[in-house]
Amino acid sequence: MMTKNKDWQDEVALQRYTMITPLLSEDLDNAKRIAMREKIAQDNLTTARSLYRYKKAYRENGFQGLRPTDRQKRRSQALPENFDELLNEAIQLRREVPERSVEQLILILEMEGRVAPGVLKRSTLERHLYNAGFGSEHLRTYKDARESSSKRFCKPHRMMLIQGDIKYGPLLPIGKRGAKVKTYLSSAIDDHSRFVIASKFYASQEEEVVEDTFRSVLLRAGAFDRCYFDNGSQYVAKQLKLSLAKLGISISHAPVRSGKSKGYDKISIM
Structure with a gap:
């Protein structure tokens, strides 16, 4: 029973x-x-507040x-009743999305x-939001502030970001009776220094190949902050995500059909 409950909590945490x-990512500006x-x-x-x-x-x-508490314990938690706290929560929610109506807040x-349903009245919250300078007309400028240009994609220090990629390798006579087998080169490169930390040929491009590559990275160079992958099935596998998450390593994926954002590995291994 304990294992089943732990599996459920790990699933929600993931x-x-x-x-x-x-x-x-530390590169993101506030907007x-x-x-x-x-x-x-x-x-x-x-909700954005939940993500916060x-x-x-x-x-x-x-x-x-990120693991949730037991369902029974979670239901028994006391709800906050202080209006000032509720107002601050409402202000934060409206700053995140200025278009939210008072009813939505x-x-x-x-x-x-x-807050318990029916306790917080629309007219009361609307009046206090306006007096605090967070009425609907006060926050129209936030919409334009969210549109910002992306920053230069290069980390300032080593081991902040490790890029991983798999490239097609040559046919090698490593199969049964010397049969030629397609090989794949799995590599991991430090984003700041462009140093190739791990690079090895494999006879497949399955999830285990990626796990072995990044195991080599950890053994050779130690822990790092974040990985950057494309959207291949081996890079979005659940077990890989879970293993890296437990090590405190974040994962980012390149936008779909955005080959230019994954060019470092191509340059380094050719």
Whole structure:
């Protein structure tokens, strides 16, 4: 029973970790982070405030901080009743998405267990938001602020980001009775120094190949902050994500059909 409960908690923690991974990058400015948090919340049917709490829990306690408590304990938690705290929560939610109506703000606070249904009135919250300078007309400028240009894609220090990629290798007579087998070169390169930390030919390009490559990285160079992969099946495998998450290593994926963003490995291994 304990194992089953732990598996359920790990599953939820991995889902939360996958959602907040793009938000962990130190390269994001505040406006871009807000816009990204909003999109992730919409895509995953959750709230930006929930993503904020998941990120805070991960920063404080690592992967374990994302594991939910027992369902029974979670239901028994007391709900906050202080209006000033509720107002601050509503202000944060509106700053994230200025288009949110007062009704939506109240619904989110109720869904998140911040206040009991029916306690917070629309007219009361609307009046206090306006007096605090966060009425609907006050925050129209936030929409333009979310549109910002991307920064130069290069980390300032080594072992902050490791790029991984797999390239086709030559046919080698390593099969049964000397049969030629297609090989694949799996490599890992440090984004800052462009140093190839691990690079080896394999007879397949399965998930185990990626795991072996990054095991070599850890043994040779130690822990690092983040991985950068394309969207190949071996790079989005659940076990790989879980293993890296437990080590505190974040994963980013290149945009679909964006070959230029994965050019370092091509240059380094040719």
